[in-house]
Amino acid sequence: MQRLGKNVRMADIAEAAGVSLATVGRVLHKRGYVSAANRARIERLIQTAGYVPDKLAQGLKNRESKLIGHLVVFNPNMLFAKISLAVNTAALAQGFQVLTMTGHPNLDEEEAQVRELIGHRVDGVIITSNTRVSKALIRKLVGLKIPVVMIERTFTLPQVDRIRVDDRQGAAEAVRHIIARGHRRIGFIGLPLVHDVEKLRYRGYCDALGDAGLALDQACTCFVPEYSVAAGYQATEALSKLADPPTAVFATSDLFACGVLQALHQQGRRVPEDLALVGYDDTLSALLAPPITSVGLSLEAIGQHAIALILRRLGDRKAPARTVRVNTVLIDRQSVSTLA
Amino acid sequence: MQRLGKNVRMADIAEAAGVSLATVGRVLHKRGYVSAANRARIERLIQTAGYVPDKLAQGLKNRESKLIGHLVVFNPNMLFAKISLAVNTAALAQGFQVLTMTGHPNLDEEEAQVRELIGHRVDGVIITSNTRVSKALIRKLVGLKIPVVMIERTFTLPQVDRIRVDDRQGAAEAVRHIIARGHRRIGFIGLPLVHDVEKLRYRGYCDALGDAGLALDQACTCFVPEYSVAAGYQATEALSKLADPPTAVFATSDLFACGVLQALHQQGRRVPEDLALVGYDDTLSALLAPPITSVGLSLEAIGQHAIALILRRLGDRKAPARTVRVNTVLIDRQSVSTLA
DNA sequence: GCTGCATATGTTAACGTTAACACATTCGAG
DNA sequence: CTCGAATGTGTTAACGTTAACATATGCAGC
Numbered sequence: 001m002q003r004l005g006k007n008v009r010m011a012d013i014a015e016a017a018g019v020s021l022a023t024v025g026r027v028l029h030k031r032g033y034v035s036a037a038n039r040a041r042i043e044r045l046i047q048t049a050g051y052v053p054d055k056l057a058q059g060l061k062n063r064e065s066k067l068i069g070h071l072v073v074f075n076p077n078m079l080f081a082k083i084s085l086a087v088n089t090a091a092l093a094q095g096f097q098v099l100t101m102t103g104h105p106n107l108d109e110e111e112a113q114v115r116e117l118i119g120h121r122v123d124g125v126i127i128t129s130n131t132r133v134s135k136a137l138i139r140k141l142v143g144l145k146i147p148v149v150m151i152e153r154t155f156t157l158p159q160v161d162r163i164r165v166d167d168r169q170g171a172a173e174a175v176r177h178i179i180a181r182g183h184r185r186i187g188f189i190g191l192p193l194v195h196d197v198e199k200l201r202y203r204g205y206c207d208a209l210g211d212a213g214l215a216l217d218q219a220c221t222c223f224v225p226e227y228s229v230a231a232g233y234q235a236t237e238a239l240s241k242l243a244d245p246p247t248a249v250f251a252t253s254d255l256f257a258c259g260v261l262q263a264l265h266q267q268g269r270r271v272p273e274d275l276a277l278v279g280y281d282d283t284l285s286a287l288l289a290p291p292i293t294s295v296g297l298s299l300e301a302i303g304q305h306a307i308a309l310i311l312r313r314l315g316d317r318k319a320p321a322r323t324v325r326v327n328t329v330l331i332d333r334q335s336v337s338t339l340a
Numbered sequence: 341m342q343r344l345g346k347n348v349r350m351a352d353i354a355e356a357a358g359v360s361l362a363t364v365g366r367v368l369h370k371r372g373y374v375s376a377a378n379r380a381r382i383e384r385l386i387q388t389a390g391y392v393p394d395k396l397a398q399g400l401k402n403r404e405s406k407l408i409g410h411l412v413v414f415n416p417n418m419l420f421a422k423i424s425l426a427v428n429t430a431a432l433a434q435g436f437q438v439l440t441m442t443g444h445p446n447l448d449e450e451e452a453q454v455r456e457l458i459g460h461r462v463d464g465v466i467i468t469s470n471t472r473v474s475k476a477l478i479r480k481l482v483g484l485k486i487p488v489v490m491i492e493r494t495f496t497l498p499q500v501d502r503i504r505v506d507d508r509q510g511a512a513e514a515v516r517h518i519i520a521r522g523h524r525r526i527g528f529i530g531l532p533l534v535h536d537v538e539k540l541r542y543r544g545y546c547d548a549l550g551d552a553g554l555a556l557d558q559a560c561t562c563f564v565p566e567y568s569v570a571a572g573y574q575a576t577e578a579l580s581k582l583a584d585p586p587t588a589v590f591a592t593s594d595l596f597a598c599g600v601l602q603a604l605h606q607q608g609r610r611v612p613e614d615l616a617l618v619g620y621d622d623t624l625s626a627l628l629a630p631p632i633t634s635v636g637l638s639l640e641a642i643g644q645h646a647i648a649l650i651l652r653r654l655g656d657r658k659a660p661a662r663t664v665r666v667n668t669v670l671i672d673r674q675s676v677s678t679l680a
Numbered sequence: 681g682c683t684g685c686a687t688a689t690g691t692t693a694a695c696g697t698t699a700a701c702a703c704a705t706t707c708g709a710g
Numbered sequence: 711c712t713c714g715a716a717t718g719t720g721t722t723a724a725c726g727t728t729a730a731c732a733t734a735t736g737c738a739g740c
Contacts, residue, residue: 007461007484009726020690025728033687050480052458056399057726060695065396067460074425076627081421085414085442092441097460099437102425118392120407120437121347140390144347229627261629270605284627287416287569289601349696360720365698373717397696400725 008051016049017042028053059121068310069117070100071110072128075227077255077283079297080128083151086303087126094307096123111137122146124310129153129197147313149306154196161309162323163302167197170295170328171204171250172211174278177293177330178248179212182339183276186214187246188221189235189256201252201280220246224256232259240267247339248276254284257292272337282331291333301326348391356389357382368393399461408650409457410440411450412468415567417595417623419637420468423491426643427466434647436463451477462486464650469493469537487653489646494536501649502663503642507537510635510668511544511590512551514618517633517670518588519552522679523616526554527586528561529575529596541592541620560586564596572599580607587679588616594624597632612677622671631673641666 014024019038026032027042034042045051059065068091072080088098099120101113114137117125125141127133129152141148142159151163178186188205191198202221209216219242224231232251236259239245251257257279264275271277271290279285282296305324313319354364359378366372367382374382385391399405408431412420420442428438439460441453454477457465465481467473469492481488482499491503518526528545531538542561549556559582564571572591576599579585591597597619604615611617611630619625622636645664653659 007458007726010728011726021727022690022729023688026689029728033689035688038688052455054400054461054726055459056396056405056461057695058728059396060394060400060697060725061727061729063695074421078418078421081414081418081425085421088440088442092443092456097439097456100428100440101432102428103432115392116432116437118347119395121394121396255627258627258629262631265610265629284624287595287598287624287628289598289605289629291602347696350698351696361697362699362720363718366719369698373719375718378718394696397725398698400695400727401697401699403725 007054008049009054010051013042013045013049013051016045063121064123065121066096067120067122068096068098068307069114069120069122069125070098070128071113071117071125071131071133072100072102073104073130074102075130075255076229077227077253077281079281079283080130082283082299083128083302086299087306088303090300090303090307094311096307107132107134110134114141118144118146123314124149126151126306126310127153145317147310147317149309151302151306152197156321158321159313159318160321161313162321163305163309164323164325165197165297165302166325166327167200168204168207170297170330171201171252171280172207173204173328173330174280174293174295175205175208175250176211177332178250178276178278178336179208179214181248181276181336183246183248183336184214184339185217185220185244185246185248187235187239187249188252189232189249189260190221190223190252191227192223192225198252205250227253227255229255229259229262232256233263234259236260236263246275248278248336250278250280252280254279254281254292254294256280257294258284258288261288261292272335276336278336285331285333285335290335292335293333294331296329296331298326298329347394348389349394350391353382353385353389353391356385403461404463405461406436407460407462408436408438408647409454409460409462409465410438410468411453411457411465411471411473412440412442413444413470414442415470415595416569417567417593417621419621419623420470422623422639423468423642426639427646428643430640430643430647434651436647447472447474450474454481458484458486463654464489466491466646466650467493485657487650487657489649491642491646492537496661498661499653499658500661501653502661503645503649503666504663505537505637505642505666506668507540508544508547510637510670511541511592511620512547513544513668513670514620514633514635515545515548515590516551517672518590518616518618518676519548519554521588521616521676523586523588523676524554524679525557525560525584525586525588527575527579527589528592529572529589529600530561530563530592531567532563532565538592545590567593567595569595569599569602572596573603574599576600576603586615588618588676590618590620592620594619594621594628594632594634596620597634598624598628601628601632612675616676618676625671625673625675630675632675633673634671636669636671638666638669 010024014021026034074081091098103109124147127150148160193199222235224235279292279294282294285292285294350364354361366374414421431438443449464487467490488500533539562575564575619632619634622634625632625634
């Protein structure tokens, strides 16, 4: 039966068992009637021959590839790599594989990547926040009836589901934690408010200050151009130079927290003694010296929801767009000192 | 021509252009004769209709999926995520997509993952060092004539190509760098020598000491059970308690370096003033306070070689096994002080 | 001894692409 | 004007799987 160096086919099993393709198919799909004797024989043959169904043929016939596309850009703190991992894991649990496109897409490449996914006839596409993928391109996918899920992207599109992290609440919780330890002047490091996600984190920061009756001091808020260590470093230097510098800093990314620590190290100051520090995304915070309190995202939940949303839409292609909210978890690592 | 919500097929193009499938095929493959008029018309139709060839059908016919499997386990420092990224990028440049399996495989799962890849009829499989994938399973792939490339795994198997990083040289260079700055007692933190990769790094450490005429002091070498921050922390505490503690430490992973920094922070000591430190893999070192000198791996080279080896074997399935060596790059970040 | 249903199996036409093959037409060289 | 390239196009049989349809036997109920 073994055709040298070739994959075993249903036909090979059928021949060896002396039955037709259909009977083998019935055993494989556990559907329809097969005599006990034949079933046993076929199952044994499948085992010993190491038959594995050809997903290409299955896909061609069934019009489904069991492949899901994931558009994402990895960044230095590898948050998106972790999301990618979560997506992969959740997909695998449902019998899907993930094609991850991690480009740095100029707008041409972006289009090429989507074409690539369409070519592979992916059953769904997940688009994460830090890609540029345009509405037009998403509409193209929708037009092809390919379910699309966006993670942490803010615009809405008919028949496109979304996953949003409750960043406002997450940030507020972090800042409340700082306030509870007695801090009154709390610095903020984040991206300009043109980024919706960042807007939410900033609002959460404001919420917490407001709830505690603390005034928002513009001098304490640093808006930097990009997620990077260097940006955190520079922001910290700026904050240090203030006449009345903050005693604590809330950073909207662990990358910023790294920069804060580097700046402090340079100045010979320490966390938490000289400055309290809380980061965001919990990607690096456990690794730093000292380990930093940070706001963790529920990555597994994100992955599972992404797959679940695709599955749902695979069942009902014209279901109304749904937005799933995912919460955050404050992970306390003692980088916030208690102030007198 | 548009069949609502369905992908455009060659047949649709052919019909619209008033030609046969074969003619469209000739345009698509740029092969054979097509009249200029027809060519232009067909090309335009392909454009406007947004035709994308079905890789499932192509794969079924051509017995190639344009998919490459990658077996890997992501670890906390995300080194393997970065390798994964490099592999993806290199694959894409050659028209391949990557199916990444990032399990924490008990030996059953491992088998299931490989079956999954076989099911998708991957054109090749890349296996990275930190998986458990057994020889038996690899032999199965070889039996199916699927090219296999192993990254940083040490055993040899006929028709299985390998990529090895020149860890011995990389470690030696790092330690020589430390010695050049005047250090004489240099600690070592690494895994037990049962791991071949670690064995090489340890040998490199010994090489450098030997070349400099320095004695190897067993007391300065810490073999810890796993790559982790905690292990680095504990090793540092142990080294600190020595009567004659080292003035520098070479760690075989940036994760260890993180632990070293945490331990020093705890003790109120500083890098590089109180201890020189060099890490390995350059995954985290740039983010730490202070940034740490580390041995970088040529990730892009690893990715490109992996794909190139698969391509080569796709051309000649019974080519003899080849091992490609990839070098390292010492990235100096001033975490090694100059001793008197 | 039918009828009808449960059981058991086989045949065949897709799915979208490719490539081998066949069949035209044109044109230049002899 | 005829032969053989060169040019241009069409037909068809795979690739491996699925599912609709067809067929056949045995047996219970009447």
